[in-house]
Amino acid sequence: MTTDTRGPRAGAGILRTALRRNIGAMAWGTVLMGLYQAGETAFPIALGLIVEHTMQDRTLGSLGLSIAALAVIITTVSLSWRFGMRVLQKANTTEAHRWRVRVAACGLQPVARDVDLKSGEVLTIATEDADQTADIIEVVPLLISSLVAVVVAALALGLADVRLGALVILGTVAILSVLSVMSGRIGSSTREQQARVARAGAKVADLITGLRPLHGFGGNHAAFLSYRKVSTEARRQAVTVARVNGAYAGTALALNAVLAGAVTLTAGWLAVEGRISVGELVMAVGLAQFIMEPLKMFAEMPKYVMMARASAERMALVLTAPPVAASGAERPAAGGDLELDGVCHGSLDGLTFRVPAGEFVAVSAYQPRAAADLASVLAVNTPPEAYDGVVRVSGRKIGELSVEAVRAHMLVNPYDGEIFAGTLRTNIDPSGTSRTVPEAVEASMLTDVVALHREGLDHAVRDRGANLSGGQRQRLSLARALAADTDVLVLHDPTTAVDAVTEQLVARNIAKLRRGRTTLVITSSPALLDAADRVLVLDGGAVVAEDSHRNLLATNPDYCHAVAR
Structure with a gap:
């Protein structure tokens, strides 16, 4: 019971350590991914400006300049994504390795008998949970870059018409409010699934260790039924998590589509009323389509944050487990009795x-x-x-x-x-x-x-x-x-x-x-x-x-x- 209550605090500390240790890589990744999202946002804006400018100055020079501008934007988007993800994934992989080594080192040390951790559970924690905890390094920069894209889109639409910008901001807040409630359910379901999968792994490890004795007295069938029960519980929980994730993803996609549709219809209505130009209409329609991607990413990030936190709390069960004995500082003399x-x-x-x-x-x-x-x-x-x-x-x-x-x-x-x-x-x-x-x-x-x-x-x-x-x-x-x-x-x-x-x-x-x-x-x-x-x-x-x-x-x-x- 003590370990369980200590887990969440220790899990948050693990996430803070991971973030602090990779602050440099995350800063570079945030800049590059922010540049990528800004470039993506700039594309429909540039199209709108090109349409607006071309209708006034219909020359080959103007067309060539427009194509060159689009080429620069596309190149910026491509390179910033490539190098941004390289920086973040390298930091993610390195951090996951560090936690795997730490969990393995702690798993090799005997802990107090009241800590119910089997070798199979430690194996699952050292692999899947270490990887999911390190994902926080990618999640934060992607979350910030998605926010950058939404803010840039809102500002661009706001310059065309304040109502369009306000619609994006209010719609984004409403979407995140709904999804934040659902992400809490994902976190609790994920923690339970990880615990059940770990128990199934521990059961497999125990059965493999005792395979010869089981063969000896004919206990194979009973052992199979024992594992099947644990595995079935893990499967049911996995289905529950998949159902919750599906509902979350479906709700996020539906809300994003509603917002995009609302922006498009509002822009069309403003264009008919003559309050925005044709170029601004093109920009608004393009941004309404584009904004679905950063909104989707922005909406998914809380889910990954909850998963990373749940995995960090699982790792804390190993990393904060009390040792079997308080270690002294002395060393015995050579030889001796x-x-x-x-x-x-x-x-x-x-x-x-x-x-x-x-x-x-x-x-x-x-x-x-x-x-x-x-x-x-x-x-x-x-x-x-x-x-x-x-x-x-x-x-x-x-x-x-x-x-x-x-x-x-x-x-x-x-x-x-x-x-x-x-x-x-x-x-x-x-x-x-x-x-x-x-x-x-x-x-x-x-x-x-x-x-x-x-x-x-x-x-x-x-x-x-x-x-x-x-x-x-x-x-x-x-x-x-x-x-x-x-x-x-x-x-x-x-x-x-x-x-x-x-x-x-x-x-x-x-x-x-x-x-x-x-x-x-x-x-x-x-x-x-x-x-x-x-x-x-x-x-x-x-x-x-x-x-x-x-x-x-x-x-x-x-x-x-x-x-x-």
């Missing part, structure tokens, strides 16, 4: 233990929920203020450290690490700066996958690793964690999809590669438990036993029953 002191969160009940610098420790949790809660706390997915107790990294409280510094110093690799479209190499070393890629590939036993393909590490990987098996994806995720070579590494169930023989090799390789570096593995794998220097046994959210794997097997029946297989 990992310590939990009386941590109570979820199923964790006063959890206390310490992993000295350079030690390889395994945690065997009898309850899977405790393992997940521990991983969440260490990954800073749960903010320090959300649990009791203290987590220290290199002797510093985790709440005193910036989230970026914590993650650069301590990597927590989840059991379901994401695989990205690209290559094996880009998945293992996304930044291209790791010096331990070969060692990480060998330690994770990914060598068979690399050797299987002619391209080696440059073998293409599809989105979410669709062309890899479950075990291959897990080993690829493990290779990425090892290649990061962080001071502290936390692995959560890194070998659940790997066969027993490979698991034995992976466990030995991790212990060898991470020798002298602080490593914590949360696992129930006997191979990894055996490779660790010592094992911490968690039951009821607290440490109930601590020793080497083999000693625990010999002395602790509960442990033996839980992990022996």
